[in-house]
Amino acid sequence: VQELKGMLELVSLTxxxxxxxxxxxFHHTHAAFSYKQDGEHHVAAGHIKSIEVLYTAEIELRPVIEGRIRRKYDPETGTGFWDFGPETD
Structure with missing residues (x-):
């Protein structure tokens, strides 16, 4: 686990x-950040567990239309996967 602090630019969030x-x-989020360290430019990327924005971030959320995506636990692998089932009320 890597923790970055300081002046970072969020260049990608998906x-x-x-x-x-x-x-x-549940969220499954990837991000890439650019930053300067010792006068050189760097990029760090990977899974995001949490993020704190101090000034501003442009984030767009797009809902699923005419359907649903749920998370379904798979006991064989011990993780959750997408379940594209019919929409229910």
Missing amino acids: GNIVSDDDETY
Whole structure:
């Protein structure tokens, strides 16, 4: 786990937010940041567990239209995967 602090520029943010059957939300997010260290430019990227924005960030969320994506737990692998089931009320 790497923690970056200081003046960073968020240059890319992609991912998804889904819920499971009990409406618990999960995010799977990737980001890339640029920064200067010792006079050189660097880029760091990877999974985001949490992020704090002090000034501004342009973030666009796009909802799923005419359908649903849920997270379904798979006991064989021990992780959650997308479940593209029919939309329910």
